[in-house]
Amino acid sequence: MFPDTTATLHTLDNGLKVILDSDSSAPVISTQVWVETGSIHEGDWMGAGLSHLLEHMVFKGTESFTGEELSQTVQAAGGQWNAYTTFDRTVYYIDGPKESAETFLKAVTEMVFKPSFPEDEFEKEKDVIRREIDMGLDDPDSRASRQLFATALANDGRSQPVIGHLELFNKVTHADMIAYHQARYTTENSFLAISGDFDKVEILETLKKLVGSIPRSFTLQPQVSEEPPQLGKRLQRSTFAIPATQLTLAWQVPGLTHPDAAALELLSTILGGGRSSRLYQSIREQQGLCLHIASWAWITKQHTGLFSVSAEVPYEQREELEQAIYLEIEKLCGAPLDAELAKAKRMTLVSQFKTLTTASGRASDLASNWHEARNLNFTKDFVTDIEKINEADIRRVCQQYLLDHSKLTVTSLDPEGSDENAAQQESSNTEKEITSHTLSNGLELHLCADSRLPMVSIQAAIRGGLTAETPENAGISTLLSALLTKGTRSRSGAEIATQLETLGASLNASSGNNTSAVAASCLSQDLDTVLEIFGDAFANPAFHQENIDFERKAQLTALLEQNEDPVSLAFRTMRSKLFAGQGYGINRLGTENSLESISQLAINAHHSLYYTATNTKISIFGNIEKDEVIELAEKHLSQIQPGQVHYSSSQAHGEPSEIKLTLDKQQAVLALGYRGASIHSEDIHALDLLHAWCADMAGPLFTRIREELGLAYYCSATQFRGHDTGLFGFYLGTSPDQIDLAKAELFKTIQTIATEGMSESTLDSVKNSWLAKQALSNQSNSAMARLCAIDTALGFSPTHHREITEKIKAVTTGEILAAAQKYFKDQQVTIVTVIP
Template sequence: MFPDTTATCHVLDNGLTVILNADSSAPVISTQAWVETGSIHEGDFMGAGISHLLEHMVFKGTKSFTGEELSQTVQAAGGQWNAYTSFDRTVYYIDGPADSAKTFLQAVLEMVFMPSFPEFEFEKEKDVIRREIDMGLDDPDSRASRLLFSTALASDGRAEPVIGHLELFNKVTYEDMCAYHAARYTTSNTFLTISGDFEEEAMLATLKELTKDIPRSFTKHATVQSEPRQLGQRTRRDTFAIPVSKLALSWQVPTLDHPDAPALDLLSTILGGGRSSRLYQRLREKRNLCLHIASWSWITAMGPGLFSVSAEVPTEKRDELQAAIREEITNLLNDSLDEELTKAKRMALSSQFKTLTSASGRASDLGSNWHEARNLNFTKDYLTAVDKVTQADLRRVCETYLLENTTLTVTSLDPEDKVAKTVTNKKAQSTREITSHTLSNGLTLHLCPDNRLPTVSLQGAMLAGMTSETPATAGISTFLANMLSKGTTSCSGEEIATALESLGASLKAGAGNNTASIGASCLKPDLETVLEIMGDTLANPAFHQSNIDFERQTQLAALQEENEDPASLAFRTLRSTIFEGQGYGINPLGTEESLAGIDRLGLTAHHALYYTASNTNLCIFGDIDPDTTVALAEKHLSQLKTGEKQSPAEQPLGKPLEIHRTLDKQQAVLAIGYPGADIASPDIHALDLIHAWCADMAGPLFTRIREDLGLAYYCSATQFHGHTTGLFAFYLGTSPEQLELAKHELTNTIHEIAEKGIPAKTLDSVKNSWLAKQALANQSNAAMARLCAVDTTLGFSPTHHRETAEKIKAITVEDTLKAAQAYFAKQQPTVVTVTP
């Protein structure tokens, strides 16, 4: 039903792509230049709004026109012109009489490729944009939108406002802008769409004449960060001078090329597309829960997209409305959707037909098709897919995406006075706000003020650890972490130690299963000094040969000492077997062979790949002023190179085996291990309780095997959660002659746990014990900052650690049984024994 486009695509001699759509139905024309650059392409200027600044400055004059002449020429020719900048494009357009086509094209081509950039206009235009930034900060809809995008796309360039943050915008220089233009406004990165009353051959001749002085140019590569898979519900609330709350529920959804995209678009129409939609009629008109409500899907070529429901709601009804929205979504699974589906398809078709009624609409549609899909017929192809969507498809995508809590983001912008009345001082203190900021180099900063003591804790995490190593580089993460404080290109290790200790401050780096880390603590007045030292150690480690040689000896000694410990040998063997000697199966200390191969070149390469701004989250908790701290971090941490956010490697799993090792010691050690849960698994909280129970002196292992039978010196459990899998292991130490009986009893105990989970009479006490231990362990700012740093680096929200206690409280006996059966009954274990 939707027509094939009659547009044609051409490539000029200089590489510029031109899309022509001749239509003589009206004597008008639309000329558009699409530059495929936007705020997500700004690299080192991320968050500074340099793309938007550039959009403003090209109107200030070109090769042939001053700014005033340009405006007068377009106006005299009857042109209506403007431009916009978004996340991934900057578009310039002039619409007007068809006989002015050459004038419009000359203007738009010179604006894009031959701007004069009068320097005297630069600061004046920056002042204009500063006012625009202030206007955005004063606009509640803009603030609500920023809150949603910065939460739902926290690690993504789209989390930052297109117009930029004022403090970063202020740093952009005239030279920065000119260099950015040269890098991004190229013939390979730009295309024209022209629709209206013209002859194709004559238009191509005109374009050839107008572009003869525009040379072929290629785009400088820009690293674009996309949001990783969301691993848990994210919730953020903020306040503003508004009368009612602005609530949004958003779920991550796939990209435009995914087969579910058409169904998701139709589902958003059915839910909240207009006044006859389900949410509007049922929740606004019938239940009076909100003043306005709508749903929308934002699905683009770059993922993830968002499926959102937004509403204006009296604050006292906000939570009730949120629950009602979730209920209506659930109802979709059982309701007949025939009539609503037909209506939604008709609305989609009608909307697209309206686009084609004007030259500007046709040019925009073609530009969008080319930009998103490099397919001029994409609109028709997409509508064809929309027409094939069935009720079953709607229910499937609803169940797949909208009933999935781990991809849900909830934000609300609430009235200041009403929130103040409902929050006590004690509650405000116990849930201190965490704010997130992105530095100009891409480093993510999370700040939490706490003025109870004049101290500050800094905790940084990089996505690295064991998954960044190979058997040949085993131990390099630990090695590098220990080298950071041994000296930089400007400061010796002794000078670093003296500077810190003279302040009573500390700095320590390390490496674990999933992350590398750096932590520091200091008194409030010394924060800038410590930040300067931290920035220097992170960005500029010297890796002096003498320090490398000494660290190699130190780590080798630790490895040799570990080799003499039967428990260490058992666990190294267990992990190596379960993970096939890769990733989590690598010894963090390395091997004698791998340590011998670590050199300055290898350390430098590992550092350059993983110790980058885009791969780092830094949490600063304590007696801080957020604005001052952001400025200090920008000053001292911006030297860290932007780099790229790393992706953890898939972890292999080996076949379960029974392995026996010998070591000339008195004791025997038994370890029984299973592949465990990944960090996104819904089972992790049940497993945490099983682990706490089995590791406790009142738990089934200790009471049965050590206390009742006297078969072991120690008996416990251990676990960790990884990127795609984890480990859960039981272990004991015993005398060689009791090993078989101890193994029999431990195996029976594991089987009993797999059959029953945690008994009902025991579960509450296990929860209380777990909660108490966590409260004691995490009462300091350092501990909370460490949790926040690791969580955000792994893809969780900054407040994820605050949600764990409630999730633990919600675990049932059935949850523990389900988890125990999944990991201990349905999987075969790897068993390792070490005997004299």
């Protein structure tokens, strides 16, 4: 069922290998360069983060471009670019319109093979990374991950953080970086992966022209340490400012070349992959021992991998949870597994299908195949191996690897002050027809057929969200969303999860500013079953009291975690002040008081009022026959009560003010909030382009504050539009001693924008970048169905999202300047600063 790849491998005269995947379904291209070097290859610099530093520095200029010219060139060509570094690879990519292929390839290959490494940028970029290191130390997920790898792989290079330790990072010199680049960034140790709409002959000729002058070069591979067999259980506990323990159990398992790799992947899905899994249903849903639990298999080409179970658990239940996990593993070894095995295989297949929907996903999949296995068809081969696994294989690997506690590592990140630790510290760009149909109950459907992959996306948008809440019931929309899949009058939550995941399907609900959403996806052959479950969950949720109590507890924990994040604290405070604590000024998680006061009766009433046919729009996009879908929708969705359309009341506004807060973290955060535009404003397209410019790496904020002055690790902009108002915000993160200077420079830059606007050439470049980002987004049926559902719920046409392109193209520099003056110069701002 999984297709053979049609990609081809080519070797240029200098030895550089190129993977080409030509696909004309969308007019976009993804260009990626993979350098087979990461933190485990740093030799004498191990633990210094040299690979990550080098990744940052190649953006500072090349043989043909200064750093500013490089970012402007990519942006003007519509490129969306970035890079990342892991233990064993550094990857650079640029995605965008196919017409810019040569520009993208010139930029990305020069970055990798011909960087200029300006010495005057070196210390400034090191200071930026120092802020990033601080941010990692503030983040509980990053801390928990470091703790796990340092303990489970204690003798392995992967025990060291990719970003490096500050004291070692500080010792790296400019000369060290150049020497590392010369040693590791060679034609032998790198390859290209290109996917999208292009002619293979033409792209090869282009590559010969661009990289033909790069000489053949080789890499002397350093000795990479491998973790020896574990000889006993390892335990590591530490504390952090979190409300609940993050617990991880991890067993050493073999790498990707081992015959047990496929069985271990399936075992992780059966044990803890999804809401219908054994761990989730038994331990979270039935016993209520944890707030979240999942298992995962990290199996790579390295000799040793990890099989892990991770959970978030109240500290006082940590030991009980650990014992319950062991018991579930023992039960699995003796239980019938055929149905769960079939479900796990289907989930794996669907997950792999999803990687093929975009050019970027296909390029990454092919590059990963080559990097891990030197086999472009490895994904299909692995899926084939998955299909061969039987019940006996699952039992055997479970017994062999998970019952042996001499291979077990247990780590926990516990709340500060806990007793024990007090002493221990693809979509096509072609516009397919969207048709609309109204069911007998008044529910409006929007359908779009796309047969490229055998998948369907269902997206429902319900008018409401924060606009349907008050300070007294704040958080009710989010709580209701969490409960929507926990059971109906005819199905339990476990039955819903099992039915869906047996099919490899999904059903999720969420809530936002203007709407709530329910989304599902499945293989097209399963649409009847999934639409039946979708309709049942939407129309007939049971809202059992035990589920309400449990999800309330989980939401309260998330709220407490949110309070420890300086960025979240700054934005929530800014929005509350800007919107007078009403509507958009309400925290979507609510408050401790509001959550405690929400009753079962209130949730039922909220659902009855908003989750109605006339207050909801549903889009179904994918491999469908429209007449059949209408028939299925009438069968399964007509049970939704007709109801009435919800119209939001006018949004209140607060007086502009300045708030200074403290939080015991290492970074300082600044957030500025201006009243933004409504969804119906004539200014929205100019503001979209101002936002794209201010949020871009080539934009005025990033260029001035981060690049030129080195004052912040991140500096960007954000916005949203509401029914009668909106928000346009700016934010940055910096060190506490630089917050005042960074704030002054941010205001100065904003006022320059408000006074001067954009030049004609800058506007053209920003438009190209915005349009390219939309083209990349339009590859996904789920994204397009979501846009269609939200647009129609808010009163626009089903094709509204398609019309925006022409409106963006028509924006003038005069409109940009007028919008900048109106929103940034002619109104006062709300300011929130969070410092240690």
